[in-house]
Amino acid sequence: MKTRMDYGAVAPDAMKAMLGLEKYVHGSGLEVKLYELVKTRASQINGCAYCLDMHTKDARRAGETEQRLYALPAWRETPFYTDRERAALEWTEALTLISTNHVSDELYAEVSKHFTEQELVALTMAIVAINGWNRLAISFRTEPGSYNP
Secondary structure, three states, rough: OOOOHHHHOOHHHHHHHHHHHHHHHHHOOOOOOHHHHHHHHHHHHHHOOOHHHHHHHHHHOOOOOHHHHHHHHHHHOOOOOOOHHHHHHHHHHHHHOHHOOOOOOOHHHHOOOOOHHHHHHHHHHHHHHHHHHHHHHOOOOOOOOOOOO
């Protein structure tokens, strides 16, 4: 698969805007491992090979285990994740697939048990960001395997 374009070089102001969102999320206080799980799960759903390569590498670097990364697509069926992580993964799936399932009041209430309002905004912005990055990498065919942390 050949890369279609270097979108960052073509539209540096758009890249600055995306990186601004990342800066907000990184400074929000969300746990790094949680953030990497969210980014990996959204990338799995969206089928973004570049982002899967990047975020599994970053997750390992942050101390994430192979077992939890391998089991992530089946997180509901394993005991490997905390209640807070489960809430974040459920929120990630709902927002990533929002056109097919929307976001129920019940889910919002459940996630709100594990995240403050400020954390929930940060988590949501993290999901918005990774879905945006997925769409950029998939559309312009960013080459998987080229990322080095």
